Amino acid sequence: MKKIILLGYMGCGKSTIAQKLSGIVSIPYVDLDEFIEKNEKMAIKQIFDNYGEIHFRKLEHTYFLELLNNQEEDIIGLGGGTPCYANNHELLVGDNVISIYLKASVETLFERLVANKSKRPLIADKSEEEMKEFIAKHLFDRSPYYNHAQYKVTVDNKTIEETVNDILNLLA
Numbered sequence: 001m002k003k004i005i006l007l008g009y010m011g012c013g014k015s016t017i018a019q020k021l022s023g024i025v026s027i028p029y030v031d032l033d034e035f036i037e038k039n040e041k042m043a044i045k046q047i048f049d050n051y052g053e054i055h056f057r058k059l060e061h062t063y064f065l066e067l068l069n070n071q072e073e074d075i076i077g078l079g080g081g082t083p084c085y086a087n088n089h090e091l092l093v094g095d096n097v098i099s100i101y102l103k104a105s106v107e108t109l110f111e112r113l114v115a116n117k118s119k120r121p122l123i124a125d126k127s128e129e130e131m132k133e134f135i136a137k138h139l140f141d142r143s144p145y146y147n148h149a150q151y152k153v154t155v156d157n158k159t160i161e162e163t164v165n166d167i168l169n170l171l172a
């Protein structure tokens, strides 16, 4: 079976949608960040704080490759930065994967991230004011990587169920 890969900016819903989709189609899922945390026995924030982002990006690449090659989970929720480092974007194309960019506007991302920033080292220390500008610039920089995905699903103003339905429609 092909691996279904969900990607997109922090807060677009990768972890939430991967879990929900998995429950509906009865295909096991794995969240790359959770997989890293479990294997490294450390929270993502701690990995950043203790060893720095470059170390995290190396781990992220290694564990992403491991997940692509395992036979266990066929739905993978990536971290927001995964496609943007270590040529990981090249792994989003090809016959063995179905890659889906969950596309969200700056407004949607901001709304979801203000309430959920503490575990995300890139924004944890930013004020609300700083965050909006940061997200806008960062999303612009990262979009070329996200656009390598084979499919795109817009998530603005959609419930979790509606986004999952859109994904099911494109998989059908």
Ligand SMILES: Nc1ncnc2c1ncn2[C@@H]1O[C@H](COP(=O)(O)OP(=O)(O)O)[C@@H](O)[C@H]1O
Pocket: 008, 009, 010, 011, 012, 013, 014, 015, 016, 017, 080, 112, 116, 155, 158, 159, 160, 163
């Ligand atoms: N319609 C929605 N779809 C997905 N997530 C949503 C939605 N509405 C609110 N959220 C919330 O947005 C937050 C970010 O979602 P998360 O799955 O952690 O994103 P990601 O893994 O892409 O960073 C979560 O707290 C989630 O509950």
Ligand SMILES: O=C(O)C1=C[C@@H](OP(=O)(O)O)[C@@H](O)[C@H](O)C1
Pocket: 008, 009, 010, 011, 014, 015, 033, 044, 078, 079, 080, 081, 082, 119, 120, 121, 122
């Ligand atoms: O965008 C990023 O660079 C990151 C996104 C996070 O995942 P989520 O997108 O699930 O928050 C996590 O991998 C880490 O904090 C770095």
Ligand SMILES: [Mg+2]
Pocket: 014, 015, 016, 031, 033, 077, 078, 079
């Ligand atoms: Mg996530």
